[in-house]
Amino acid sequence: MGWLLRIKLNSIHAKLLATYLLLTTLGTTLMAGYILWSFHAYFMRTRLADLENWTTALSESAADALEANNLERVKVLVQRYGAPQTVTLRIFNQKGFLLATSDPQRDTQVTNWYEVSGMWEALQNRPAQGVAKGVLSTQDRLYIARPIWRNGQLLGVLRMSMTLDQLQRQFARVIWSVLGTLALTILVCALISTRLARSLSKPIETMRNFAIRLGSGHFGDKLVIRENNELDQLAAELNRMSERLASLDQERRAFLANVSHELRTPISNVQVTVDALKSGAYEEPQLRDRFFQTIENEIKRLSRLIHDLLDLGRLEAGVTQLEQQIFSLQGLINRAVSAMEPRMQAIGVSVRVNVADLKLQGDPERLLQAVLNVLDNAIKHSIPDSQVFISGFTEGKQAVIKIQDQGKGISESDLPRIFEQFYTTDPSRKGTSNGLGLAIAKRIVEAHHGSITASSATSQGATFTICLPLKARTDIKSNVSLNKEDTQVELD
Structure with missing residues (x-):
């Protein structure tokens, strides 16, 4: 090549x-x-x-x-x-x-x-x-x-x-004079043309070597072309591509490392439990039931993790077809609260809802999944006997949904990364959360041409803001259909 x-x-x-x-x-x-x-x-x-x-x-x-x-x-x-x-x-x-x-x-x-x-x-x-x-x-x-x-x-x-x-004879002298001048002119132009041709081909050679290095996996290299023309602009685009490829490669490596870690933990727990049962724990009914419950919990955890990974992969690849329906924002929030109510009652957390009766267009099941993931995150970080506030209103041409908890909040160092895959602000919660809920919520909202942000004040809880367009959109990213039963929410 x-x-x-x-x-x-x-x-x-x-x-x-x-x-x-x-x-x-x-x-x-x-x-x-x-x-x-x-x-x-x-x-x-x-x-x-x-x-x-x-x-x-x-x-x-x-x-x-x-x-x-x-x-x-x-x-x-x-x-x-x-x-x-x-x-x-x-x-x-x-x-x-x-x-x-x-x-x-x-x-x-x-x-x-x-x-x-x-x-x-x-x-x-x-x-x-x-x-x-x-x-x-x-x-x-x-x-x-x-x-x-x-x-x-x-x-x-x-x-x-x-x-x-x-x-x-006079004309012959003129001819030789003109031919001599012509030959000298061609020689000078040849030297100039050689330099000019090389000045154009040299940057192309540099770009070719740079592209070969990119193809070999050397991402993040810097290409310097000082031509002040279209070649300089092309070099800038190649540098941006190199930086983007380096970023994607780093994300891929981190993703693989996190997936390996998340899969290894439940598999190790199941393996240890099975070994314990083989070693004689099966003969003690009380211990056996507890081990079986552990195996069941870890299998469910693996199932949720695999489902979330597939779901996130489909959303990022843009191959998930989002239905287009006109639905009520108030009805969507009420469904999310009803689904979370038993869990909130179990830990002593109440909810206060103040949502305007707005009409949106999009996939209500996918948006319900996004709201449930954000609400689940708020519940996990709420303290007992506290409240979660949910509000919905219009702001310009957008519908705004705010979910605010009264937990300990999110630190400034963690705030920019909470929507990353497998990222969690509390290492002690690694056993109950795979860190994909907010990442999936972000992809769903962005697929509806909306945005999701987070803000927090120390010891005053965190506030998640979801903005969705009020105007009906017909160009929601979609490629293949997804069954309703595929919708699953992380409710750890």
């Missing part, structure tokens, strides 16, 4: 680098191409403009000489402005016969001037210009063939051409 992740990581780095280089190369190449094309077009326009200016001026002089039928003057004009190596100037009569040329050695070999570029158009009174191969040569030359007119009469044709060697 780590090898595959490393391949993917390297692929990310390679893809980022390749993308940056491709974009850089494409952009700089397009820009260089546009610059070269612009330079070439500029040079050609400049040379063509020079040719046009020269041929315009020379055609006027040639027209004067041809009109006067002065061929010597025409030859002098050609020799003066023509250069054998760079500029070739030719003047023809109206029939295409060569009158004068600045390159006589080459031109004497031409038999048909109509095949020379631009000549046919010029003799048809149409100026022509462009790039073509030189006469009897393979070099590219820029030419203009212009008809010579005077007083509406075609006197001849002036054809002027210039070599592009100098232009091509």
